Amino acid sequence: MAALEKDLAINVVGVTKRFGDKTVVDAIDLSVRRGEIYGFLGPNGSGKTTFIRMLCGLLTPDAGTGTCLGYDVRTQQAEIKRHVGYMTQKFSYYEDLSIRENLDFIARIYAVPDRTAAVQRSLERLGLTQRSHQLAGQLSGGWKQRLALAACLIHEPKLLLLDEPTAGVDPKARREFWDEIHQLAAGGLTVLITTHYMDEAERCHRLAYLAYGRLLTRGSLAEVLANAKLTTWRVTGPDLLTLATTLRAQTGIEQVVAFGNTLHVSGRNPAQLNEIIARASDPRHSWQPIPSGLEDVFISLMDKAKDNFS
Amino acid sequence: MSLPRFTFHRLWAIVLKEFIQLKRDRVTFFMMVGIPLMQLMVFGFAINSDPRHLPTAVRLGDQGPFARTLVQALRTTNYFAIVHETSSEVEAQRLLQIGDAQFIINIPEDFSRKLLRGERPTVLIEADASDPAATGPALASVNALASTIFNRDLPSPLARLRAKNGPVDFRIHAHYNPENITQYNVVPGLMGVVLTMTMVIITALAITRERERGTMENLLATPVRPFEVMVGKILPFIMIGYIQVTLILLAARYIFHVPMVGSLPLLYLVSLLFIAANLSVGITFSTLAKNQLQAVQMAFFFFLPSILLSGFMFPFRGMPPWAQNVGSCLPNTHFLRIVRGILLKGNGLAEIAPELWPLLAFLVVAMAIGVKRYRQTLD
Ligand SMILES: Nc1ncnc2c1ncn2[C@@H]1O[C@H](COP(=O)(O)OP(=O)(O)OP(=O)(O)O)[C@@H](O)[C@H]1O
Ligand SMILES: [Mg+2]
Numbered sequence: 001m002a003a004l005e006k007d008l009a010i011n012v013v014g015v016t017k018r019f020g021d022k023t024v025v026d027a028i029d030l031s032v033r034r035g036e037i038y039g040f041l042g043p044n045g046s047g048k049t050t051f052i053r054m055l056c057g058l059l060t061p062d063a064g065t066g067t068c069l070g071y072d073v074r075t076q077q078a079e080i081k082r083h084v085g086y087m088t089q090k091f092s093y094y095e096d097l098s099i100r101e102n103l104d105f106i107a108r109i110y111a112v113p114d115r116t117a118a119v120q121r122s123l124e125r126l127g128l129t130q131r132s133h134q135l136a137g138q139l140s141g142g143w144k145q146r147l148a149l150a151a152c153l154i155h156e157p158k159l160l161l162l163d164e165p166t167a168g169v170d171p172k173a174r175r176e177f178w179d180e181i182h183q184l185a186a187g188g189l190t191v192l193i194t195t196h197y198m199d200e201a202e203r204c205h206r207l208a209y210l211a212y213g214r215l216l217t218r219g220s221l222a223e224v225l226a227n228a229k230l231t232t233w234r235v236t237g238p239d240l241l242t243l244a245t246t247l248r249a250q251t252g253i254e255q256v257v258a259f260g261n262t263l264h265v266s267g268r269n270p271a272q273l274n275e276i277i278a279r280a281s282d283p284r285h286s287w288q289p290i291p292s293g294l295e296d297v298f299i300s301l302m303d304k305a306k307d308n309f310s
Numbered sequence: 311m312s313l314p315r316f317t318f319h320r321l322w323a324i325v326l327k328e329f330i331q332l333k334r335d336r337v338t339f340f341m342m343v344g345i346p347l348m349q350l351m352v353f354g355f356a357i358n359s360d361p362r363h364l365p366t367a368v369r370l371g372d373q374g375p376f377a378r379t380l381v382q383a384l385r386t387t388n389y390f391a392i393v394h395e396t397s398s399e400v401e402a403q404r405l406l407q408i409g410d411a412q413f414i415i416n417i418p419e420d421f422s423r424k425l426l427r428g429e430r431p432t433v434l435i436e437a438d439a440s441d442p443a444a445t446g447p448a449l450a451s452v453n454a455l456a457s458t459i460f461n462r463d464l465p466s467p468l469a470r471l472r473a474k475n476g477p478v479d480f481r482i483h484a485h486y487n488p489e490n491i492t493q494y495n496v497v498p499g500l501m502g503v504v505l506t507m508t509m510v511i512i513t514a515l516a517i518t519r520e521r522e523r524g525t526m527e528n529l530l531a532t533p534v535r536p537f538e539v540m541v542g543k544i545l546p547f548i549m550i551g552y553i554q555v556t557l558i559l560l561a562a563r564y565i566f567h568v569p570m571v572g573s574l575p576l577l578y579l580v581s582l583l584f585i586a587a588n589l590s591v592g593i594t595f596s597t598l599a600k601n602q603l604q605a606v607q608m609a610f611f612f613f614l615p616s617i618l619l620s621g622f623m624f625p626f627r628g629m630p631p632w633a634q635n636v637g638s639c640l641p642n643t644h645f646l647r648i649v650r651g652i653l654l655k656g657n658g659l660a661e662i663a664p665e666l667w668p669l670l671a672f673l674v675v676a677m678a679i680g681v682k683r684y685r686q687t688l689d
């Protein structure tokens with residue numbers, strides 16, 4: 001699936017960032033097609049924010065080349081900044097400015113044509129009209145996120161970089177947020193979004209999973225699940241706690257996770273797993289194979305990466 | 311493919327934003343008005359009010375009526391309050407040293423005898439001039455006294471003793487050799503001090519605050535240029551600077567009655583250069599400091615020499631050469647001369663020009679360092 005260069009919003013190779021002697025982002029290749037919603041996942045400290053900052057010119061990569069919207073990430077940072085909307089992980093608009101003043105400020109910086117109307121439109125689209133005079137610092141977390149999204153959309157960017165935009169946002173607001181993102185993507189906007197929520201990961205067109213600064217897997221949801229080659233069984237029955245303890249002690253078992261009255265047991269080697277199940281067999285328990293979830297896959301990948309890299 | 315390095319719309323966006331933030335930040339705003347008022351009170355009234363009734367020790371070598379008259383005359387100037395009379399030299403010196411006396415009047419043993427012989431006896435006045443502002447007016451009053459002091463006591467046969475330069479030779483011995491600092495000198499000087507203090511601090515916080523609150527990340531992600539940010543943050547405070555200049559000029563005129571001989575429009579115009587110079591120092595500190603505390607500390611380190619070595623606190627010519635050299639690098643030194651020159655001596659553009667160039671050079675250098683140091687990335 002060699003996409004044409006002009007169809008790629010992001011196309012970078014070998015991007016690396018070191019802080020001191022710590023390599024935080026390690027030779028990452030990434031290509032994101034225009035109009036795509038690309039999910040960026042990984043545990044805390046895996047380098048997601050650092051990578052995004054390099055894409056929009058806030059950090060200079062120590063190694064690697066590539067383009068963002070066709071502009072060179074190393075030399076054309078000024079052009080990139082004009083066409084990218086970046087929503088920071090931590091709210092970084094002015095708390096002592098009102099919602100409208102914040103939007104107006106950003107619109108002026110980008111020289112948005114017909115500024116007043118643009119600000120008004122953006123307030124309406126995000127349902128902020130009623131609160132436009134409220135100081136940003138007095139908003140609740142969810143409303144701050146909406147303001148931040150409105151602000152980074154006001155100059156009609158071609159690429160949105162969203163760093164954990166829905167952290168701490170309630171489920172309904174999250175769903176609305178994602179509907180909005182899908183609408184924008186349908187209109188041709190490219191979105192790179194980081195998240196820790198599995199349901200959000202599943203709403204992305206494609207995903208990448210990062211740990212210890214390295215890309216461990218990427219592709220569509222189905223591809224990621226298939227590539228993981230993880231087998232999962234569901235156990236129901238009494239006394240699951242004892243069973244879990246027994247299973248965890250065995251090699252070949254990667255994860256034993258309790259979900260309500262059931263236990264999910266996963267492993268990478270199906271034969272070995274079958275053997276263990278046969279040994280632990282207890283007539284009171286019923287075992288049945290289920291498809292592995294994204295979370296199981298990611299945790300498995302991370303454990304594997306930990307064995308390899310650290 | 312090169313983008314414009316500077317655009318007015320981005321500069322204006324920053325200016326408007328800073329104005330709104332300033333409007334919301336009441337504490338800062340009142341500080342900017344309060345500091346000049348407070349300093350006017352402290353320097354204008356408390357320190358520099360014409361001090362009278364200064365504690366004085368008299369060492370009477372001669373108890374005769376002429377000596378008594380002299381002491382009485384000094385007392386009636388209201389500057390000298392005779393708190394000690396002693397005949398011991400050691401005792402008198404001790405009083406001066408510990409600060410119980412500001413002056414020692416030494417009247418020699420042969421005072422009356424020499425006076426009657428017309429030999430102009432010497433009266434040594436020793437002054438503790440560690441605070442020159444305090445002793446200056448008192449010593450000035452002694453000179454006025456010299457020629458008239460014995461007009462009544464020396465009857466006509468002795469009138470020839472009323473020599474042109476007085477029958478008594480007053481010698482003044484000060485510990486320092488101060489310029490005569492008066493209120494007229496200090497209040498105009500305050501303008502430079504207040505502007506240095508407030509302008510540098512306010513902008514020193516400007517960029518570190520953005521960094522500390524996390525808003526810097528957002529600002530850097532926009533196409534805004536370093537020069538636009540820096541100038542945009544400076545412009546609103548020029549207005550604040552002018553408010554301060556006006557406050558001090560009003561106080562100088564109506565409270566301290568400082569003469570204003572020169573052109574006020576010229577003074578306002580020149581102040582722009584000085585305000586901008588200080589603001590750019592602050593902005594430069596702001597780009598160097600890691601956090602707001604460091605920025606304040608840097609501002610303070612700049613403020614100290616600006617007040618001590620500029621000729622505000624101590625007479626510039628009385629300072630050792632190294633201090634004069636340091637002082638000459640500070641904008642306040644030149645601004646003080648400009649303000650005093652315009653207000654007190656009526657200097658025009660031609661006379662103040664030599665002090666303008668250093669200000670301009672300072673502004674350019676500070677701004678250049680600031681723009682160079684302003685990091686466009688988070689690296
Ligand atoms: N300016 C910096 N200087 C030194 N180390 C840094 C700097 N910024 C980030 N790091 C380190 O780089 C690593 C990756 O950080 P980053 O913020 O990119 O992770 P992340 O994937 O965004 O994590 P999270 O999910 O918690 O947001 C962390 O170990 C962090 O401590
Ligand atoms: Mg992060």
